[in-house]
Amino acid sequence: MKIAIPIESKSEDAKISQLFARSSYFAILDKVTGNKEIIDNPYCNDSMRIAANVIWMLAQKNVEIFAGYEFGLKMQNETYARKINLVLISDKYHNLKELTSIIKVIQKDL
Amino acid sequence: MARPKHKRVIQQPPKIRGFKPIGHYSSGINSLELNLEEYEAIRLLDYENLTQKEAAEYMQISRPTLTRIYETARTKLSTMLVEAKQLVIEGGQYIFKNSWYECQGCLCKFNNPSEKNLTECIICGDNNIMKLEVVK
Numbered sequence: 001m002k003i004a005i006p007i008e009s010k011s012e013d014a015k016i017s018q019l020f021a022r023s024s025y026f027a028i029l030d031k032v033t034g035n036k037e038i039i040d041n042p043y044c045n046d047s048m049r050i051a052a053n054v055i056w057m058l059a060q061k062n063v064e065i066f067a068g069y070e071f072g073l074k075m076q077n078e079t080y081a082r083k084i085n086l087v088l089i090s091d092k093y094h095n096l097k098e099l100t101s102i103i104k105v106i107q108k109d110l
Numbered sequence: 111m112a113r114p115k116h117k118r119v120i121q122q123p124p125k126i127r128g129f130k131p132i133g134h135y136s137s138g139i140n141s142l143e144l145n146l147e148e149y150e151a152i153r154l155l156d157y158e159n160l161t162q163k164e165a166a167e168y169m170q171i172s173r174p175t176l177t178r179i180y181e182t183a184r185t186k187l188s189t190m191l192v193e194a195k196q197l198v199i200e201g202g203q204y205i206f207k208n209s210w211y212e213c214q215g216c217l218c219k220f221n222n223p224s225e226k227n228l229t230e231c232i233i234c235g236d237n238n239i240m241k242l243e244v245v246k
């Protein structure tokens with residue numbers, strides 16, 4: 001089960017982006033293995049279909065949970081139709097390191 | 111006796127509970143309550159830039175009702191700014207469109223589009239989760 005988190009830079013303690021679909025990067029955390037991957041968001045500066053393209057891109061990576069501070073209407077409607085969970089992160093978590101430290105990993109690779 | 115109010119549909123819970131002014135006016139005594147349907151009206155009309163017709167459809171209310179809610183919300187926000195009052199976002203006659211839960215452990219909120227039987231937070235695994243109201 002993978003979680004996508006929008007971040008502002010590629011570092012381990014990157015700040016979590018305020019906007020989901022327009023963030024420059026996504027951190028993808030695998031809840032089963034604990035592995036983490038950071039990918040670019042090529043759609044962040046587009047003028048149209050950003051939500052649809054980002055959802056498609058993350059679905060290709062088998063992401064089932066989107067975690068962010070805020071989701072627009074289109075993102076809410078399209079993720080609901082695709083049965084993707086949305087998580088509204090508490091504002092007590094400011095960066096990737098703080099948030100990933102509380103994410104429950106089901107099992108880790110030895 | 112007045113007709114009971116129809117519950118207003120809210121798409122997602124607000125991410126914060128309110129606002130405090132910066133400076134010596136930040137006292138708990140002077141606070142305003144913005145209820146959730148007023149927050150939702152501001153969010154749909156001013157933030158998402160929907161038309162009144164579209165926003166009313168999302169909230170499952172009539173357009174005149176939306177207009178009244180929006181006007182009240184704008185008045186409260188302007189009072190908050192000018193008189194430097196705290197704003198608390200809570201209360202109202204509302205219901206959430208989808209199942210939303212709040213984890214008492216990590217304080218994150220999450221939805222459940224698959225309508226599974228959830229017993230723990232999907233983020234931290236804490237089983238102290240609270241289901242927020244949902245429309246049937």
